[in-house]
Amino acid sequence: MPSPEQWTRPEPGAGPAATAAEPTPEQVIAGLRATTEGGAELTQLLTPEGERIPSAMFDPYVTDVDAEALRGLYRDMVLVRRADREANAMQRQGQLGIWVPLLGQEAAQVGSGRALQARDMAFPSYREHGVAYTRGVDFRELLGIFRCTDHGGWDFQRHGFHPYTIVIGNQVLNAAGYAMGQKFEGKVGDDDNAEATICYFGDGATSQGDVHEGFVWAAVYDAPLVFFCQNNQWAISEPTERQSRLPLYQRARGYGFPGLRVDGNDVLGCLAVTRWALDECRRGNGPVLIEAFTYRMDAHTTTDDPSRYRLSDELEVWKHKDPIERVRVHLARSGGADQTFFDDVDAEADRFAAELRDFCFNMPDPPPERLFENVYSEPSPVLDAQREEYLSYLAGFGAGEH
Incomplete structure (x- = not known):
């Protein structure tokens, strides 16, 4: 009979997870969430209180992140959130057909997006507005998709950012094929021209067959592919514990490649872990699964009402782990930024939102x-x-x- 510990937190190298016995609901929930902080295996470099935590494994990947660079990450997140909130409001006003909010997931997207190099390729689902921003895609191009005037007009080769994918999990197969092509063309190794691919999907997509097929193909061919799962705790209206007996990052063990969990609300942690994973892929060591443990603070889309399936208490807990606020606190306490900087970023975000609103309200129909x-x-x-x-x-x- 397997012990409860095997269900709640099976250690790497301790043998296969228990499969013969039925765990209790309490064991399942404990294993998936462990604590609201993501469990003992959570990688975190910046706490919700803005405290910097050293990491022997991942600190070498953020040695270039000084106060100026951290201010840049803070600015990225503020602008992305402001644009997201403006688009959400415009949908409510009938200017967009639908909108997919990213509120609460700014750190996961900005941190991982800034980890990419120009020659890398990203495959998004439909919520990766922050990644698109870091890849230089004009945010106005995103509005056209949700206003139903186009399907995404950016040059995906130039930006290294593939068009949005609406079919759940399908982008994982596309990314696996692209990464296999990188391997076949000899674009992996120790030279400076090595490439990698990253693919974004949510916790709900891990229940789709396409995702598992992508895992198999990437593993068999040692494809340079980072699987980046944004576990925001809710696949539309179903919690993660209804979809898996084990934490999602541990699924990688079954396919023979590394899996790790990072605090998805920690932009510094997401940046470091993704840089490490991309380096592993570029060197030819095969794929990596990252589970960014975060939380969707808004509805799944603007057609969804999250109050029907989750408690407001849960939302209040996660508000204290806000990805932007922890960077703000750290910068203020460390002397990395003053109030003038924060005010300037807020003003820039308001101008950015106004420009998007003006563009959306006057967007011409395409010929x-x-x-x-x-x-x-x-x-x-x-x-x-x-x-x-x-x-x-x-x-x-x-x-x-x-």
Whole structure:
């Protein structure tokens, strides 16, 4: 009979997790959440109180993060949150068809996004607005998706950021294939031109077959792929403990590659852990699974009402772990920033939101020929003929009738 300890926190190297006996609900919940801080295996460099915690393993990956760099990460998170809140408000006003909030997940996205190098590729789901921002994608391009005027018009090769994927988990297969291509083309190794791929998905996606197939293919081919799971505790209306008996990061052991859990509200920790994982991949050591233990502070989308399935007490607990506030406190206490800096960032965020609002309210409808742009990398006679036929068809209507 397996012991409760095997369910609550099986240690790496202690043998396989128990499978023969049914755990109690209490054991399942204890194993998945352990504590509201993420359990004993949680990697954390910056506490909710703004205290810096040393880490022999991960400190070498953030030696370049001085006060100036930390101010930059703080600014990133503030701007991303302000843009997210503005987009959420615009959806409520009928300017966007839907919006997918990222409130509470700014550190996971900004930290991991800033860990990427220019030659790396990121595959998002539909909530990675913060990652898009760090990859240089114009936030206005994101608004077009949710206003239903386009499917994402940025150059994904130039930005190293693939288009959004709505089908749950499908991006994991796409990322696995791309990373396998990097391996086949010899783009891994110890040289400075090595590449890696990162793929983002939520805790709910781990219940999809596509994710597990991606794990298998990446493991078998030692693909340079970081699986970045943002465990925000809720897959729409289902908590994590309804989907897995073990903490999600431990699933990597079954596929033969490393898995680790980081405080997803700690931007410094996310930056360090992701840099380490990307380096592992670039050197040819195969894939890595990162579980960023965070919390979705808002609805799954603007069509969701989270008050129907979770308690307000839970939300209040996580407010004390706010990813932005802990950086603010650390900077203030360490003398890394003064009130003028914080006020300037807030003012910049307000200007950023105003620009987005003005753009969204005055966003022109795209011309019909845009439907045929960027379909293929080279000219296609068949596509050209379809475009001409469609435009000719539209021209047969009077102005404003189509």
